[in-house]
Amino acid sequence: MSDQENGLPEVRKWPELKLPDLLFTDTVRQAHARIEKEWDAQQRSACQTAAGRALWKHVIHDPFAELLAGETYLTSLHEKIKKDCTNNAREISGVILAVRTLWFDSKLESALHSSSGRDTQVVLLGAGMDARAYRLSCLKESHVFEVDLPEVLQMKTTLLQAAMESTNDHRHLTMKAKSLTRVVADIRGNDWLEKLQTSGFVPEKNTVWVLEGILYYLSHSQAMQVLKIIADKCTLTQTVLLADFMNKSSTTLSSSVFHFYSDWPDHLLPSLGFSNVKLSQIGDPDAHFGLMPDPLNLFNKLRTLPRSIQTHPDDGTPCHRLYLVQASGSPNQTLP
Template sequence: MHYLFHFLLLILRNFLQLGDMSDEENGPPEGSAWAELKLPDLLFTDTIRELHAAIGKEWDSLQQSACQTAAGRAMWKHVVHDPVAGLLAGETYLKSFYDKINKDRLNNAREISGVILAVRTLWFDSKLEAALSSFNGGEAQVVLLGAGMDARAYRLSCLKESDVFEVDFPEVLQIKTSLLQAAMEPTNEYQHLRMTAKSLTRVAADIREHDWVEKLQKSGFLQEKNTVWVLEGILYYLSHSQAMQVLKMIADNCGVTHTVLLADFMNKSSTMLSTSTFHFYSDWPDHLLPTLGFSDVKLSQIGDPDANFGLMHDPLNMFNKLRSLPRSVQTHPDDGTPCRRLYLVQASGSPR
């Protein structure tokens, strides 16, 4: 359930600031990365077309946003290394995302569609690598809740000593597996694609239910093993009780082994963009998580030194304007708009 993309479009639609934008500040020189849309040849084979047709017919809008997220990563391939993102996204979502980027460039938008997604992806990648390094070379587990079309198990070398578990709805994992299997056939363009993780286990489960941890354990997850939990673009789609249950179950592991949580949180104003879609929020996740059992919590916002990656230099883009305001401010003093924030949070804990 990688559904952050839906939020990104909503927040950009509500806050888009137009003006002169230099490519040196917010993207590659002269937009060369988006000069032409080249679709993977494999997308035009019957097998792949049928799989993506099933996504269009059978998945709901939230499940389909996993493909939208993959499309964003594919469009920002000049900064995000994800060789199978285009295949997992599909033709429809790649073309749609490409059109949005071209429209933004035509309008001299200060934020090009997908820049938040690119920054978020790079933030999670870098924090995941750092967390695994903190285990001092020991074996570790990485659990991706709401994995969607995430391909980290195939693209991050830092996972070479880690057992990776992808948790999501069965229909999502089934089609994702079929797409990757088709891609790696000897005659196809991704035939040299190899898993970079030590192992990969896909766990069909709904984290809104109470049995997802049991299903995870039955699939080989070991509670006593050092673990990084990745909750990317998922918490705010849960109800308050569901999200708190998930966070508490992860926090409980801090009493058993070295546990790291990587997650993004919306503040309350962000959930107001669509109250029928977004539910859970936290204005102060760095205060919330210690009450659950995490001993060390670090919070970043898009544009901070560790959440920038050379893509957010323009001081007048909406994210840098928000960063200059205290987090307690709910309404922007310049234009009266709500301060809609997305927090990137790293939390950890260990047995005392």
């Protein structure tokens, strides 16, 4: 099967980077200059994620991704992709962000479909530069809440407003969600749920919680507190959690940034109150989307090893794993 049949551009023909004019307007330039100057590594990771979505646009349609990523992160990732293509690398840079995005998109859509989507709330914790409310039609009956720090939400609002003002054709920039509420709160603290409820979140309504690329930036106690708060909602209503977890080895990728890990999130979440948990790894049948054609790439090689193994037997390198986890629970559930 060719790369094109697998959803990949021909390896040596990755599109050249063409930056949109909007990135060079004063408002957008100044906004991204502030990001570089004022944001920490965790906050800037939101721009890196947006860059991944922008450069893998042959599989992800995100009309705001380039704008939210900014020139610095688009250029940096594109250079890595070009180098990977030149070297015939088994894993192209950004593919993990593309697969992760598509997994969250597909699981969110199926969760909303199973609940008929009516009046279901979707909470994006640590929303960053997520534009799902503008790009996923499955949210048309859902109330979406984006929770993040004030500087992040304000910057996002500024950039999106710049996009709206720069075009006369707003059809591809219109919001897809039934409603969108941005909630200023720090999920590392104790009052984010209270602020969410003050903003219109109803604890008794069916809710899908999306925690993409956020848990491992928290301390162990902070992450556990967030997971427990969400798990507690299983006693009130149908509750779905979509989250990604790093294993212990993965936190060594950046000793100063990554903290929380779980080698066995499919054991952890039932202990907190979720009755159904499904774990996938990058490259699994529901987590490759035709983007993992090489059986010898890093992710496929890891999938064949028992999860208890921390170093690869072939070369002694750490087994860096990212687990994609869907968990759910409801008041009438039976815990295992």
